[in-house]
Amino acid sequence: MALEVKVNEVDDVVVISLLGNLDTNTAPEAETEINKWLEKESKKMLVSLEETKYVSSAGLRVFLATAKKMTAAGGAVKFCSPNEVVQEILDISGFSSILDVKKTMDEAMASL
Numbered sequence: 001m002a003l004e005v006k007v008n009e010v011d012d013v014v015v016i017s018l019l020g021n022l023d024t025n026t027a028p029e030a031e032t033e034i035n036k037w038l039e040k041e042s043k044k045m046l047v048s049l050e051e052t053k054y055v056s057s058a059g060l061r062v063f064l065a066t067a068k069k070m071t072a073a074g075g076a077v078k079f080c081s082p083n084e085v086v087q088e089i090l091d092i093s094g095f096s097s098i099l100d101v102k103k104t105m106d107e108a109m110a111s112l
Contacts, residue, residue: 002026005033013044013112015105019051022059031062038066043075044112048105050081055089067099076100080108 003026004019014037022030037045047066049055055063063079070077080102082090090096102108 003030005030007033007037010046010109012042013046013109014040014042015046015048017048017051021054021056022052022062023054023056024058027056027058027062030059031065034062034066035069038069038073041073043073045070045075045077046105046108046112047077047079048081049079049083049086050105052082052086055086057093060089060093060095063095063099076112078102078108078112080105 002020003022006017006019008015016034016037018030020026045066047063067077078100081104082101087096090099090101100111102111
């Protein structure tokens with residue numbers, strides 16, 4: 001299954017929605033899209049996982065790289081709205097304690 005990357009700007013926050021599977025095949029494309037926004041020096045980024053069906057280790061690496069780049073640039077990135085499958089992947093991998101994951105987009109927006 002392919003991955004669709006949708007990007008919206010809400011006030012000063014870049015909202016990236018990942019629709020589909022984030023895996024070995026789709027992670028490079030997702031990272032390329034995210035990096036375009038990182039280069040624009042956006043200080044606040046929100047990654048919506050609401051429509052993300054699955055995340056592989058390659059996808060987790062994209063999340064980690066994004067968080068590191070944003071932190072290094074003095075910015076912040078939040079992840080929100082993971083479904084049960086994605087939340088379990090984040091929990092088992094330990095990424096839910098590394099990344100800032102919020103239950104809802106409103107909660108994530110409020111914390112930026």
